[in-house]
Amino acid sequence: MLHRTICGRNEEDFFQELIRFHGFAAPGLVLGGFLVDWARELVGADVEFDAIVETTHCLPDVVQLFTPCTVGNGWMKVLDWDKFAVSLYDRRKLTGYRVWLDLGKLRSFPHLYNWYMQLVPKKDLPLDVLHEAILNAGRAPLSACSITVTRHYERHKKKKIAVCPQCGEAYTASQGLKCPACQGKGYYEASILV
Amino acid sequence: MLHRTICGRNEEDFFQELIRFHGFAAPGLVLGGFLVDWARELVGADVEFDAIVETTHCLPDVVQLFTPCTVGNGWMKVLDWDKFAVSLYDRRKLTGYRVWLDLGKLRSFPHLYNWYMQLVPKKDLPLDVLHEAILNAGRAPLSACSITVTRHYERHKKKKIAVCPQCGEAYTASQGLKCPACQGKGYYEASILV
Numbered sequence: 001m002l003h004r005t006i007c008g009r010n011e012e013d014f015f016q017e018l019i020r021f022h023g024f025a026a027p028g029l030v031l032g033g034f035l036v037d038w039a040r041e042l043v044g045a046d047v048e049f050d051a052i053v054e055t056t057h058c059l060p061d062v063v064q065l066f067t068p069c070t071v072g073n074g075w076m077k078v079l080d081w082d083k084f085a086v087s088l089y090d091r092r093k094l095t096g097y098r099v100w101l102d103l104g105k106l107r108s109f110p111h112l113y114n115w116y117m118q119l120v121p122k123k124d125l126p127l128d129v130l131h132e133a134i135l136n137a138g139r140a141p142l143s144a145c146s147i148t149v150t151r152h153y154e155r156h157k158k159k160k161i162a163v164c165p166q167c168g169e170a171y172t173a174s175q176g177l178k179c180p181a182c183q184g185k186g187y188y189e190a191s192i193l194v
Numbered sequence: 195m196l197h198r199t200i201c202g203r204n205e206e207d208f209f210q211e212l213i214r215f216h217g218f219a220a221p222g223l224v225l226g227g228f229l230v231d232w233a234r235e236l237v238g239a240d241v242e243f244d245a246i247v248e249t250t251h252c253l254p255d256v257v258q259l260f261t262p263c264t265v266g267n268g269w270m271k272v273l274d275w276d277k278f279a280v281s282l283y284d285r286r287k288l289t290g291y292r293v294w295l296d297l298g299k300l301r302s303f304p305h306l307y308n309w310y311m312q313l314v315p316k317k318d319l320p321l322d323v324l325h326e327a328i329l330n331a332g333r334a335p336l337s338a339c340s341i342t343v344t345r346h347y348e349r350h351k352k353k354k355i356a357v358c359p360q361c362g363e364a365y366t367a368s369q370g371l372k373c374p375a376c377q378g379k380g381y382y383e384a385s386i387l388v
Contacts, residue, residue, distance in 0.1 A: 021258070022267050029266070042388060052381060056350060061266030064215070064258070071265055071272060072223070072255030073216050078265060079381075081374045082352070082366035087382060098382060103357060103364055116364065118355055147382040156250060158276070161312055163297060170297055170310065172276035180275045187246060187273075188281060188292060188341035194236060 006033040007040070007066035011135070017065055027115060027130040028058030028084070034139050035086050035099045036062050042097040042144060043088040050091045051076040052152055054083040054100075074156040084116070087147060094149040102143040109137050200227040201234070201260035205329070211259055221309060221324040222252030222278070228333050229280050229293045230256050236291040236338060237282040244285045245270040246346055248277040248294075268350040278310070281341060288343045296337040303331050 006014045014033060018025045043049050051069040053060045053076060060071070060078050063086060069075035075091075089096025106113045111133040114120045162173035164182055171179035180186075200208045208227060212219045237243050245263040247254045247270060254265070254272050257280060263269035269285075283290025300307045305327040308314045356367035358376055365373035374380075 022264055023262055026267075054375075056265060056268070057352060058266045061264050064265070068217055070216055070255050071250060071258070072252045073220075074250070079374070081369070082355075083363055083373060083375070085363070097388065098384065100363060103362060116355075118352070144388040145384045146386045146388065147384050149382050151381040153381075158251060158312070161276075161310075168297060169277055169279070169294060175275070179277060180273070181277070187345040187347075188343050190292065190339045190341050192340045194291065194338040194340065 007037045007062075009066075018061075021065055022058070022061045025127070025131065026058050027127070027134060029062055030131055030134045031084070031101070031112075032059045032062035032086075033066070034134070034137075035059070035084070035101070035142060036066050038139050038142060038144060039086055039088040039097055039099045040067065042099070042146075043090070047090045047096075048092070049075075049088045049096060050153065052079065052087045052089075052149070053077070054079050054081045054085040054087075056080050057082065059084065059086060077152050079152070087149065089147065089149045089153075091153070094153055096147055096149065097144055098147045099142055099144040102141060105143065106141040109133060109141055112137060112141060201231045201256075203260075212255075215259055216252070216255045219321070219325065220252050221321070221328060223256055224325055224328045225278070225295070225306075226253045226256035226280075227260070228328070228331075229253070229278070229295070229336060230260050232333050232336060232338060233280055233282040233291055233293045234261065236293070236340075237284070241284045241290075242286070243269075243282045243290060244347065246281045246283075246343070247272050248275045248279040248281075250274050251276065253278065253280060271346050273346070281343065283341065283343045283347075285347070288347055290341055290343065291338055292341045293336055293338040296335060299337065300335040303327060303335055306331060306335060 015025050018029045051063045053063055056078055063076050064070045085100035087098040115125050115130055160173045161170050164171055164179035166178050166182035209219050212223045245257045247257055250272055257270050258264045279294035281292040309319050354367045355364050358365055358373035360372050360376035
């Protein structure tokens with residue numbers, strides 16, 4: 001088998017880590033493992049890289065588990081495009097690689113194509129069938145190219161802090177005279193103070 | 195000491211997991227541990243909960259490490275408000291708890307107050323001083339209240355897929371006739387196909 005390890009783990013450890021973090025080994029995670037594995041290899045071991053992920057589904061968790069980039073450390077940005085692609089790039093030079101699921105290549109893997117394109121009901125493609133298809137396919141349904149990053153590379157540094165005159169909590173001053181919640185963007189009704 | 199464990203881990207394991215995932219034990223992570231710990235306790239062990247985090251800095255990583263909620267499984271939403279607060283809520287009943295850093299209470303902890311409000315240069319507050327102050331303070335600088343969630347509770351399900359006529363990649367059909375990148379929202383210049 002071409003890929004005896006995925007993201008530097010043997011298959012069993014790879015699956016264990018996915019399940020522990022994400023709750024279960026969703027097919028998108030396993031497939032994502034091959035994207036991240038290839039992107040890491042292309043960008044090289046000595047490069048300090050940032051990540052841009054083009055979907056909120058599954059793939060961000062693979063990046064967070066198997067690269068140093070997370071939401072909370074600011075090295076991973078997530079675009080809500082629902083494209084199954086990830087870019088890793090040198091955070092100083094802004095050069096790197098994008099790896100994506102290539103539909104033209106995916107057609108050679110009917111189970112995977114039918115799953116990804118939502119052509120058959122979920123119950124007709126059990127998880128173990130999909131896992132096996134993804135592991136057997138490896139990098140074959142993927143493509144990669146070198147890129148120069150032109151947007152979304154800004155570091156997300158903490159900005160000047162203000163205290164909201166209404167709720168008394170701290171927020172970023174640049175957001176306005178009140179915090180977003182007190183501006184009416186809140187997502188909750190508060191009741192009893194604990 | 196009141197909190198011998200944080201998020202179900204002893205102190206050493208807690209720090210180890212933070213460092214492994216995030217790269218280093220940023221003060222915001224350690225403080226975040228107490229928010230998540232309290233929110234989990236309030237929401238109860240038997241409740242299937244979702245999370246809403248009100249900052250992109252540090253706190254999302256604590257939630258992802260010490261609750262079942264991640265970006266990639268859709269159970270955690272991140273608001274870019276820079277408010278140090280997290281809500282955990284029953285995903286069916288939409289009731290739960292919000293825990294936040296309470297500036298009124300934080301004033302009793304000068305090192306923490308000065309750090310969070312950016313009142314002293316970073317070099318004057320070494321990491322070990324901050325860690326100790328945070329661990330000693332525990333939940334004392336926090337407040338919590340029960341909430342009903344009124345927004346952002348929608349499940350982020352995969353929507354109908356289309357194939358972009360320009361790049362040939364799959365994307366969510368509702369985004370338009372072309373994928374976001376081919377609409378001009380792209381973040382990279384591609385060069386050599388690998």
